[in-house]
Amino acid sequence: MLAFKAGDARAFEELVRRHRGAVFNFLLRLTGQRQCAEDLLQETWLKVVRGATAWEAKAKLTTWIYTIARNLCTDAMRKESYRKAESLDRPISGEDERPLAEAVPSGASLPDREAHNVSIRPMLERALVMLPLEQREVFLLREHHGLPFKEIALVTGASENTVKSRMRYALEGLRRNLTAFGVEGDEGRAILS
Amino acid sequence: MNTGSRSCAFDELLLDYAYGELERGAALRFEAHLSGCARCRDALEAIAGTRRAFAALTPEPAPQAGLESLLAYARQRTERPKAPSRLRWLVPAFSAGGLAMVLVAVLARQGDSPAPVMPPPSRASDMMAPAPPTEKMATQSGTGTAEKLEANSASPTLALEQEPAVARATGPLHRAERVSKEEAAPARRGGEFGKGLESRESKKAETLMDRERAAGSDQAATGRATLMAPAGQVTARGASAPRSLSPMAAEESFGAAMVARPQSKADGVGQEEAKGEASEEIISGYHMGSAAQPEDAGALFLKAQKQARTGDAEGAVASYARFLARHPEDRRAPEAAWARAGLLEKLGRASEAESARAELLSRYPRSTQAELARRRIAPGSAGAPRAAPAAPQKSPASPAEDLGEAAQ
Numbered sequence: 001m002l003a004f005k006a007g008d009a010r011a012f013e014e015l016v017r018r019h020r021g022a023v024f025n026f027l028l029r030l031t032g033q034r035q036c037a038e039d040l041l042q043e044t045w046l047k048v049v050r051g052a053t054a055w056e057a058k059a060k061l062t063t064w065i066y067t068i069a070r071n072l073c074t075d076a077m078r079k080e081s082y083r084k085a086e087s088l089d090r091p092i093s094g095e096d097e098r099p100l101a102e103a104v105p106s107g108a109s110l111p112d113r114e115a116h117n118v119s120i121r122p123m124l125e126r127a128l129v130m131l132p133l134e135q136r137e138v139f140l141l142r143e144h145h146g147l148p149f150k151e152i153a154l155v156t157g158a159s160e161n162t163v164k165s166r167m168r169y170a171l172e173g174l175r176r177n178l179t180a181f182g183v184e185g186d187e188g189r190a191i192l193s
Numbered sequence: 194m195n196t197g198s199r200s201c202a203f204d205e206l207l208l209d210y211a212y213g214e215l216e217r218g219a220a221l222r223f224e225a226h227l228s229g230c231a232r233c234r235d236a237l238e239a240i241a242g243t244r245r246a247f248a249a250l251t252p253e254p255a256p257q258a259g260l261e262s263l264l265a266y267a268r269q270r271t272e273r274p275k276a277p278s279r280l281r282w283l284v285p286a287f288s289a290g291g292l293a294m295v296l297v298a299v300l301a302r303q304g305d306s307p308a309p310v311m312p313p314p315s316r317a318s319d320m321m322a323p324a325p326p327t328e329k330m331a332t333q334s335g336t337g338t339a340e341k342l343e344a345n346s347a348s349p350t351l352a353l354e355q356e357p358a359v360a361r362a363t364g365p366l367h368r369a370e371r372v373s374k375e376e377a378a379p380a381r382r383g384g385e386f387g388k389g390l391e392s393r394e395s396k397k398a399e400t401l402m403d404r405e406r407a408a409g410s411d412q413a414a415t416g417r418a419t420l421m422a423p424a425g426q427v428t429a430r431g432a433s434a435p436r437s438l439s440p441m442a443a444e445e446s447f448g449a450a451m452v453a454r455p456q457s458k459a460d461g462v463g464q465e466e467a468k469g470e471a472s473e474e475i476i477s478g479y480h481m482g483s484a485a486q487p488e489d490a491g492a493l494f495l496k497a498q499k500q501a502r503t504g505d506a507e508g509a510v511a512s513y514a515r516f517l518a519r520h521p522e523d524r525r526a527p528e529a530a531w532a533r534a535g536l537l538e539k540l541g542r543a544s545e546a547e548s549a550r551a552e553l554l555s556r557y558p559r560s561t562q563a564e565l566a567r568r569r570i571a572p573g574s575a576g577a578p579r580a581a582p583a584a585p586q587k588s589p590a591s592p593a594e595d596l597g598e599a600a601q
Binding site for chain 2 (some may be wrong): 004007008009012013016020021023024025028029038039042043046049050052095120123124126128142143144148149164167169171174175178
């Protein structure tokens with residue numbers, strides 16, 4: 001980032017290569033809408049470019065980028081009714097238009113774990129998108145992007161204790177949602193193990 | 194064993210332990226607690242199960258759409274020149290100024306035909322952006338802007354204006370045309386033309402000065418002397434300038450005129466041309482100011498000429514001597530030395546005249562006057578220098594010639 005600030009455009013390309021995918025997945029899981037996530041992704045990196053001169057090395061770069069992405073997403077979801085996506089009747093991705101309830105695997109045995117993961121993926125996405133936004137963002141940043149709770153507190157602007165509290169609620173909520181989708185008992189054991 | 198209890202003192206550490214954020218000592222203590230706390234083990238297993246489940250939610254590749262435009266945008270940002278915002282106004286200012294100068298140059302070239310009536314030179318500076326709202330501001334900013342123009346002379350726009358023929362034709366040519374139509378008032382005009390005019394202009398100037406001589410116009414002669422003064426001492430700006438302009442103010446005004454004359458920085462010739470653009474009012478103002486400073490080269494030279502013309506040979510000899518002492522590098526010095534020698538001879542001071550010629554030969558051996566002196570001095574004379582080379586560089590025998598040849 002410092003190299004980019006100094007006028008090295010290639011440094012920015014390297015920066016994008018490293019972090020663009022992760023930021024996209026964060027936005028995708030956070031919004032639950034691919035098109036919205038793509039728009040926010042571009043907006044986030046444009047902000048990174050514009051704000052590069054103001055960035056100071058004392059702040060961790062990933063923390064800064066995720067903060068931008070998170071704030072953009074929050075604003076977008078406030079303005080638009082993206083929360084509609086939280087309805088169980090709306091598919092999360094364009095590939096699988098089936099309602100989540102239909103995507104939940106039956107009690108039949110599964111051929112292999114990978115195929116099982118593919119089939120369970122929509123359920124996970126749905127379970128995730130059902131969480132309140134503040135719990136979802138904390139879970140994603142901790143579980144999928146490896147940010148410590150302390151940094152998540154910086155990204156979200158909440159205290160570290162609040163972040164941990166949200167994380168606990170998020171984990172409980174996810175487990176509850178999966179159970180609601182019929183993923184429980186022996187089957188749930190199979191899924192979760 | 195805490196199995197079945199609603200809460201545990203280690204609850205707060207569950208998340209930190211599950212995500213590896215506990216310090217080593219705290220982690221060991223927590224693990225020791227786990228062995229005896231079924232509730233914490235179950236809670237930890239629930240977290241691990243959820244994490245395992247969501248491990249199936251693998252990352253998706255980021256879309257390629259927008260990537261190229263993003264990188265192009267970043268490159269554009271890094272390549273953008275970082276001009277200090279406070280200086281940004283200079284860019285349009287120089288652009289407008291350059292445009293104004295090109296316009297003046299083109300108009301001046303068109304002015305080669307006798308008919309056109311050109312705007313006064315001051316208009317060119319008025320066209321500069323930002324335009325000076327008052328005469329005072331113009332004089333204050335003039336010199337500085339001229340320096341800026343000089344600093345930017347390498348730009349393509351100004352390089353165009355530095356083409357000699359165009360550049361030199363800019364102001365003086367127009368002025369020559371205008372003044373030639375106004376020769377009916379030679380006392381007011383004087384020889385306004387700088388010694389660096391193009392040959393056509395210099396012929397006009399020569400004609401004008403001949404008429405001045407015929408009319409015996411002291412004021413006109415003084416005006417010419419003013420224009421012969423070293424660069425920066427003559428004002429060249431503004432018909433509305435006060436008549437009693439001081440030399441310093443005149444110098445500032447000269448700077449304002451320089452703004453509209455990109456070529457004037459090139460050499461002394463250009464500066465002389467700038468003087469040629471001086472309006473009559475300013476000249477009068479400087480004229481008054483210069484009267485208090487007779488040691489100025491141009492004024493001193495003209496004073497000597499005037500004294501010689503009016504029969505004050507002694508005074509002329511003294512003035513020429515002072516001129517030579519103070520301005521030995523002035524290009525009129527050979528002429529002054531030659532004139533002084535002639536006056537000394539006229540006064541019957543032959544030996545001094547011979548010394549004067551010898552000095553002329555010694556100091557200005559390549560001048561036309563030196564060649565004349567060489568012919569006057571008998572071969573073998575003590576004052577004659579040994580085998581002084583013929584002068585390939587002509588020096589004018591008279592101010593009129595001087596004016597005509599300087600630009601060539």
